[in-house]
Amino acid sequence: MAKSIIVIDDEEVVCKMTKMVLSKEGYDVETFTDSKKALERIKEKKFDLVITDLKMEDIDGMEILRRVNHLYPGTKVIMITAYATLDTAIEALRERVFDFFPKPIKIEELKKSVKEALSD
Amino acid sequence: MNRRKLSIRQKINVAIFIEATLIAAISVFIFLTFKTVLSKLRFIEEFDDINISFLEMRKAEKNYFLYHDPDALTEAYHKGSIAYRTLKRSQEKLTSVLGKDTYNSLIQTLDKYLATIQNIKKPAASPEFASYLRDLGHNLTQLSTHLIKSEHRKINEIIHQSTVMLILSILGIFFSQLFRWHYFSTLLAKKLAKMESLTHTVAKGQFHEVAVQESEPEDEIGLVINAIAKMAQELEKREEQLLQAKKLASLGVLISGVAHELGNPLNNISMLAEGYLSYFDSLSDEEKKQFMKDIQIQTERIRKIVRNLLDFARQKKPEFKVCNPKEIVEKSISLVENQLRVSKIRLHKTFAPKLPSIYVDENQIQQVLINLFTNAIHAMSGGGDLFVDVYSPELKDKVVIRVKDTGSGIKPEILPHIFDPFFTTKGTKGTGLGLSVSYGIIKQHNGKISVETEVGKGTTFTIELPAYQENKEGANG
Ligand SMILES: Nc1ncnc2c1ncn2[C@@H]1O[C@H](COP(=O)(O)OP(=O)(O)OP(=O)(O)O)[C@@H](O)[C@H]1O
Numbered sequence: 182m183a184k185s186i187i188v189i190d191d192e193e194v195v196c197k198m199t200k201m202v203l204s205k206e207g208y209d210v211e212t213f214t215d216s217k218k219a220l221e222r223i224k225e226k227k228f229d230l231v232i233t234d235l236k237m238e239d240i241d242g243m244e245i246l247r248r249v250n251h252l253y254p255g256t257k258v259i260m261i262t263a264y265a266t267l268d269t270a271i272e273a274l275r276e277r278v279f280d281f282f283p284k285p286i287k288i289e290e291l292k293k294s295v296k297e298a299l300s301d
Numbered sequence: 302m303n304r305r306k307l308s309i310r311q312k313i314n315v316a317i318f319i320e321a322t323l324i325a326a327i328s329v330f331i332f333l334t335f336k337t338v339l340s341k342l343r344f345i346e347e348f349d350d351i352n353i354s355f356l357e358m359r360k361a362e363k364n365y366f367l368y369h370d371p372d373a374l375t376e377a378y379h380k381g382s383i384a385y386r387t388l389k390r391s392q393e394k395l396t397s398v399l400g401k402d403t404y405n406s407l408i409q410t411l412d413k414y415l416a417t418i419q420n421i422k423k424p425a426a427s428p429e430f431a432s433y434l435r436d437l438g439h440n441l442t443q444l445s446t447h448l449i450k451s452e453h454r455k456i457n458e459i460i461h462q463s464t465v466m467l468i469l470s471i472l473g474i475f476f477s478q479l480f481r482w483h484y485f486s487t488l489l490a491k492k493l494a495k496m497e498s499l500t501h502t503v504a505k506g507q508f509h510e511v512a513v514q515e516s517e518p519e520d521e522i523g524l525v526i527n528a529i530a531k532m533a534q535e536l537e538k539r540e541e542q543l544l545q546a547k548k549l550a551s552l553g554v555l556i557s558g559v560a561h562e563l564g565n566p567l568n569n570i571s572m573l574a575e576g577y578l579s580y581f582d583s584l585s586d587e588e589k590k591q592f593m594k595d596i597q598i599q600t601e602r603i604r605k606i607v608r609n610l611l612d613f614a615r616q617k618k619p620e621f622k623v624c625n626p627k628e629i630v631e632k633s634i635s636l637v638e639n640q641l642r643v644s645k646i647r648l649h650k651t652f653a654p655k656l657p658s659i660y661v662d663e664n665q666i667q668q669v670l671i672n673l674f675t676n677a678i679h680a681m682s683g684g685g686d687l688f689v690d691v692y693s694p695e696l697k698d699k700v701v702i703r704v705k706d707t708g709s710g711i712k713p714e715i716l717p718h719i720f721d722p723f724f725t726t727k728g729t730k731g732t733g734l735g736l737s738v739s740y741g742i743i744k745q746h747n748g749k750i751s752v753e754t755e756v757g758k759g760t761t762f763t764i765e766l767p768a769y770q771e772n773k774e775g776a777n778g
Pocket residue numbers: 609672676677680706708709710711719720724725726727730731732733734735736737760
């Protein structure tokens with residue numbers, strides 16, 4: 182069965198592009214520009230990988246990370262951010278983030294990172 | 302130059318001095334009245350002696366005519382001579398009181414009287430002398446009694462007049478004191494009230510109003526009021542410096558904001574371009590077109606950010622001109638009218654009659670208004686009412702433009718941030734520069750911008766701009 186990925190980013194283009202790229206790689210991808218709705222979805226369904234933007238309205242990436250770690254301790258999270266301060270980076274690593282992606286996102290790198298995350 | 306104004310202490314001193322002078326004048330008047338009354342009494346006393354001599358003289362004269370006693374005639378002569386001597390002795394004093402004519406006629410009549418007695422004493426004197434003597438004697442006593450009576454009358458008059466004068470001056474002093482008390486207490490009260498209102502204004506942080514207020518006359522309280530004004534000037538300067546410091550601090554926010562704001566669309570373009578290249582072969586024409594359209598949208602976003610950023614950073618000195626506030630507001634409204642219609646928002650505008658002119662950069666004020674209108678439109682996504690009121694408070698020293706919407710309102714926790722650069726709740730649709738740019742513009746116009754809001758009810762932004770004052774060149778500079 183195809184691995185499932187949820188992508189949360191308030192930038193529509195990011196959602197659209199990751200969905201396109203990762204679907205072509207054979208993953209089952211759902212995208213959300215609204216982090217609240219995304220969290221609802223996460224509660225319903227256990228995804229194999231969560232890709233989330235750090236800075237969002239309502240619920241930010243750190244909150245998503247914490248919730249996922251709480252609900253599904255094994256699930257990996259990739260954090261995307263337009264700019265990261267050292268503080269948020271350290272905090273994210275402490276919360277066991279799988280990878281840290283600064284914008285602009287390189288599609289090839291993303292593909293590689295996703296593959297790595299879902300390899301085992 | 303305006304002449305130096307008297308201080309309150311000086312005014313009080315002047316008032317006291319005037320009163321003291323008044324009292325001194327009254328004292329002098331009383332003293333002089335006493336002196337005249339006294340000298341009149343002396344005169345009466347003296348003249349009484351003369352009068353008595355006359356009466357005795359006449360008594361002796363009558364005795365002579367009754368009993369034909371020659372001794373009586375000598376007695377009459379003797380008394381007449383005493384009166385004559387007294388008259389001569391006191392000539393100076395008597396002329397000063399009676400006047401030369403009366404005195405002269407008195408002394409001449411007496412002279413004739415004495416001479417007539419001598420004539421009667423001569424043997425074989427004509428009997429006409431007797432009646433002549435009687436007439437003269439009668440005249441003399443009549444004259445002297447008349448004089449004494451008239452002097453008495455004069456004394457009474459003087460006493461009466463000075464009593465009236467005294468009562469009047471006591472009333473005068475009383476009222477002048479009453480007036481002084483009233484004047485100084487109202488003066489003090491007025492000045493203290495002004496001081497109070499000024500300190501309140503300062504306490505409210507409206508330094509500018511206090512700083513530019515006309516300077517007071519330099520009396521004690523005036524000095525304090527002026528000192529308050531000066532303090533307000535200082536505070537205003539400090540505030541300005543603080544604002545500069547804040548601006549500098551917000552530069553940091555600005556830079557990281559720019560990074561983030563530009564980061565997103567740049568990332569999008571980068572991803573779109575990379576995806577376009579990687580999947581070029583497998584993309585349909587329609588998909589390829591969509592890629593390009595998306596890229597266009599993202600560049601448009603960047604363009605908007607850059608433009609707003611330029612507005613924000615330009616710090617261009619505004620080009621001030623005397624403008625009609627109504628015209629500016631109408632022009633700005635016309636630019637958003639279409640948007641209002643599309644969003645199903647009813648516009649209600651009111652303009653007070655006789656609005657003063659304002660000295661502003663028209664384009665910048667329009668920019669502010671459009672920012673406020675746009676925000677209001679965004680806040681009323683389900684339609685609503687937009688109220689635009691332009692008026693000038695009583696003093697006509699400023700023009701107030703009020704923009705009121707019936708939209709979502711602003712949550713208390715974000716209210717403190719709405720004027721911060723890049724603060725937005727509109728995600729990718731807003732740059733968060735609208736209000737911070739507006740704030741800067743209004744500040745540069747020496748105006749004020751404030752906000753009142755209630756979640757679910759709506760928001761009111763109020764702009765105050767100083768009215769243009771013709772006599773004060775560059776009053777707004
Ligand atoms: N009339 C209003 N009603 C409700 N909220 C408002 C109103 N005006 C401003 N705000 C709030 O203040 C924030 C900042 O406003 P500002 O105009 O500075 O930026 P923006 O409108 O978000 O973006 P931009 O104006 O740059 O497109 C808004 O995002 C919004 O949350």
